[in-house]
Amino acid sequence: xxxxxxxxxxxxxxxxxxxxxxxxxxxxxxxxxxxxxxxxxxxxxxxxxxxxxxxxxxxxxxxxxxxxxxxxxxxxxxxxxxxxxxxxxxxxxxxxxxxxxxxxxxxxxxxxxxxxxxxxxxxxxxxxxxxxxxxxxxxxxxx
Numbered sequence: 001x002x003x004x005x006x007x008x009x010x011x012x013x014x015x016x017x018x019x020x021x022x023x024x025x026x027x028x029x030x031x032x033x034x035x036x037x038x039x040x041x042x043x044x045x046x047x048x049x050x051x052x053x054x055x056x057x058x059x060x061x062x063x064x065x066x067x068x069x070x071x072x073x074x075x076x077x078x079x080x081x082x083x084x085x086x087x088x089x090x091x092x093x094x095x096x097x098x099x100x101x102x103x104x105x106x107x108x109x110x111x112x113x114x115x116x117x118x119x120x121x122x123x124x125x126x127x128x129x130x131x132x133x134x135x136x137x138x139x140x141x142x143x
Contacts, residue, residue, distance in 0.1 A: 007044045007045075007046045007049055012051050014053050014054060016054045016055075016138035017053060017055050017141040018141060019032075019033060021102065024063060025064055025065070026065050026105055033106055033123070037052045037053070037123060038051075040052075055122065055123050057126065060098040060101070061094070061128075063094070070090055071090075074089055075089070075093045099125040099126065102125050103120075
């Protein structure tokens with residue numbers, strides 16, 4: 001008979017990781033990060049419990065997009081008023097808010113539930129190579 005390991009939220013040990021986005025491709029980089037935020041890299045992964053770890057992303061302004069996506073891919077938002085649609089291409093969006101580019105991609109790869117919102121809160125994104133989380137002793141994440 002095979003016994004299943006059922007993880008409880010009190011038994012989850014969380015680690016901190018630092019991921020450097022310098023020269024990485026957006027989609028491939030963020031898919032690895034969402035994998036860690038969900039906790040799928042652990043043997044104690046359970047789909048109904050947040051078993052993931054914290055991820056700190058540095059150098060968000062140096063992330064890359066392949067092909068012509070930098071100019072052709074558009075970012076949309078709407079003010080909910082008539083004719084309130086705002087569009088911006090990713091070159092401008094990456095220049096103004098590089099943190100939001102990674103956060104938006106990660107949010108799209110996480111579950112669309114309350115549990116997904118908890119997972120998303122464990123993602124910390126910074127523009128430069130400095131971050132205020134040295135006290136947590138983060139490990140470097142090899143991607």
